Amino acid sequence: MSQLFPNATQRTSAPYRFDIVGSFLRSDAIKNARAACSCGDISCADLTQVEDAEIAKLVEHQKAVGLHAVTDGEFRRTFWHLDFLAGLDGVQEFEPEKFPVQFKHHSVRPKTVKIVDKVDFSESHPFVEHYRSLQQIAGDKEVKFTIPSPSMLHIICSLREQNYQPIPRYENNNQLLLDDIADAYIKAMNVFYKLGCRNLQLDDTSWGEFCAEDKRKAYQDRGVDLDQVARDYVYMLNKIVDAKPAPDIAITMHICRGNFRSTWFSAGGYEPVAEILFGTCRVDGFFLEYDSDRAGDFKPLRFIKDQQVVLGLVTSKDGTLENRDDIIARIKEAAQYVDINQLCLSPQCGFASTEEGNILTEEQQWAKLDFIRGIVEEVWGK
Numbered sequence: 001m002s003q004l005f006p007n008a009t010q011r012t013s014a015p016y017r018f019d020i021v022g023s024f025l026r027s028d029a030i031k032n033a034r035a036a037c038s039c040g041d042i043s044c045a046d047l048t049q050v051e052d053a054e055i056a057k058l059v060e061h062q063k064a065v066g067l068h069a070v071t072d073g074e075f076r077r078t079f080w081h082l083d084f085l086a087g088l089d090g091v092q093e094f095e096p097e098k099f100p101v102q103f104k105h106h107s108v109r110p111k112t113v114k115i116v117d118k119v120d121f122s123e124s125h126p127f128v129e130h131y132r133s134l135q136q137i138a139g140d141k142e143v144k145f146t147i148p149s150p151s152m153l154h155i156i157c158s159l160r161e162q163n164y165q166p167i168p169r170y171e172n173n174n175q176l177l178l179d180d181i182a183d184a185y186i187k188a189m190n191v192f193y194k195l196g197c198r199n200l201q202l203d204d205t206s207w208g209e210f211c212a213e214d215k216r217k218a219y220q221d222r223g224v225d226l227d228q229v230a231r232d233y234v235y236m237l238n239k240i241v242d243a244k245p246a247p248d249i250a251i252t253m254h255i256c257r258g259n260f261r262s263t264w265f266s267a268g269g270y271e272p273v274a275e276i277l278f279g280t281c282r283v284d285g286f287f288l289e290y291d292s293d294r295a296g297d298f299k300p301l302r303f304i305k306d307q308q309v310v311l312g313l314v315t316s317k318d319g320t321l322e323n324r325d326d327i328i329a330r331i332k333e334a335a336q337y338v339d340i341n342q343l344c345l346s347p348q349c350g351f352a353s354t355e356e357g358n359i360l361t362e363e364q365q366w367a368k369l370d371f372i373r374g375i376v377e378e379v380w381g382k
């Protein structure tokens with residue numbers, strides 16, 4: 001029993017009191033093998049062997065630090081989102097003149113995606129094999145699988161793109177596009193479920209944009225109704241959640257303001273989206289960035305209903321450990337709006353949203369997780 005919160009209890013299903021967003025710093029072996037493969041010095045099969053071996057090491061490290069569910073660290077990806085989106089039927093990766101969002105202090109390699117045909121999902125998608133491999137490596141340990149939110153495909157292709165020209169299927173029919181995207185994700189969820197997935201996380205930076213006053217103004221100046229867009233995105237998410245193959249799969253969403261080499265591209269509290277998102281979206285939990293003043297205060301959590309809220313109070317952007325008492329104080333503050341048994345703790349984001357990774361060491365990465373685990377045990381008990 002926790003002395004800080006006498007009624008606080010541990011959880012036996014995802015999301016867990018001690019949880020992660022999912023990505024980890026790429027090992028030197030991964031980086032070297034990917035570089036060698038891109039130069040033609042080793043085969044794709046050779047690269048896969050290296051990835052398998054490094055993911056196996058990562059899984060063991062996650063077990064050792066006490067995580068209830070393990071990821072593959074996104075070791076097989078270049079970007080947290082584009083690899084999955086580009087693998088969807090009807091979606092094509094290309095190189096624009098510049099990346100569609102601008103991070104503070106860093107420029108991202110210019111790659112993005114566009115819709116060229118009906119959006120769909122087929123079992124030839126490379127992430128099917130990625131999941132199958134991770135499940136085999138993890139053995140009896142629960143697997144957590146992360147993919148970009150359906151909102152990301154829509155915002156990248158049709159909202160951020162100011163010169164968006166829909167294909168004939170979607171011309172003057174945004175609702176059909178929303179339904180096709182949601183249906184593709186439902187197919188993906190069912191395939192992953194059949195392979196054993198019971199813990200699926202949807203990663204999303206669109207909501208971070210909608211929290212930022214400057215980005216809201218830019219969209220509104222273009223005539224975009226952001227409240228309607230928010231309702232559209234919740235519609236897609238709820239359509240997916242309502243199509244769960246069984247109640248035992250947890251679907252969560254991670255909301256981020258950007259994470260490339262420890263930088264960010266959006267700032268602003270959750271208030272502009274809180275009522276629509278927290279009040280009407282039926283995901284099982286929200287992983288919320290709360291490691292800096294860019295995320296605002298906890299008042300927007302008053303709209304939370306029965307979802308779990310994973311507080312991202314510990315930054316993944318640098319290796320300095322936070323103050324334990326400060327983190328506990330912030331948990332107490334959040335508990336004024338959400339019951340302590342609807343709260344969990346994690347880093348604010350992954351440690352490597354792209355293969356470049358954030359600016360900290362692997363030792364610091366694991367120290368962060370050990371730090372979080374210790375606080376979770378103190379607040380919610382072992």
